Amino acid sequence: MSCYFLALFKIPASVAAKIERLQRDFLWLGVGEGKRDHLVSWDVVCKPKALGGLGFGKIALRNVALLGKWLWRYPREGSALWHKVILSIYGSHSNGWDANTIVRWSHHCPWKAIVQIFQEFSKFTRFVVGNGDRIRFWEDLWWGDQSLGFQYPRLFRVVTDKNIPICSILGSTHPFSWNFSFRRNLSDLEIEDLERLMRSLDCLHLTFSVPDARSWSLSSSGLFTVKSFFLALSHCSDSPPVFPTKFVWNSQVPFKVKSFVWLVAHKKVNTNDLLQLRRPHKTLSPNICKLCMRHGESADHLFLHCSLTLGL
Structure with a gap:
């Protein structure tokens, strides 16, 4: 519900x-x-x-x-x-x-x-070109990682119709007819941009028997899934931390053991050093490992460096 x-x-x-x-x-x-x-x-x-x-x-x-x-x-x-x-x-x-x-x-x-x-x-939708009659040439994301209007801003500023479809510009045959329409004559820089754009699109082929379609970039099948969208929204912009995911969750051990290993990997087990921070009036003092009685008790020491642990 x-x-x-x-x-x-x-x-x-x-x-x-x-x-x-x-x-x-x-x-x-x-x-x-x-x-x-x-x-x-x-x-x-x-x-x-x-x-x-x-x-x-x-x-x-x-x-x-x-x-x-x-x-x-x-x-x-x-x-x-x-x-x-x-x-x-x-x-x-x-x-x-x-x-x-x-x-x-x-x-x-x-x-x-x-x-x-x-x-x-x-942000996660892309267009798959078929006959080109529904996809906007300048505004939609169909060629490269950005819309052509964003890739060629000088040309985009002077086009007459910003919502013109692909088929109206390229025509119905190959080589393309290039039916561009600008509000004024192009400058030298704009002509260079136009030539670069035409060269990049020269390998494009329209399939007039197939309609245009929209695909989901986060899925290999091109179909939308709630899970893929949710994971994309949850993804942190920072670089992901080094975490032993497969070791923790793919091990053939009971789930309680996996959960405990997950806590150990985050160094959040209730060892004496953390208990002294959380409840200083109740913790053991001094902060000594009760196994080896030599060093302070922490997650790193208890599970990696303690002499008694290494001997097990």
């Missing part, structure tokens, strides 16, 4: 915070076991397992990923009743694929929350 609502409505921040608090308490406290320490920060726990987390994920990001499913389905289900209703209310987007993303703030409906994630969603 909760997934159903998350796939239709934007979850309020207060509700998401309350759900995550319940998750945190259940993870660290269990059921009726009294107060226990939250050993690892919730931000780390929410990271994917490949980045050292448990893969819980933020509720708000999961909500966005579920809402993105409707943006993917909209252009693919043109004959569906819900598609026709949305189209009749909001109209079509200038790209010809999506519904209009300009929604009045007075409208209280699920689509208002869905269109708010359009910018995040569109």
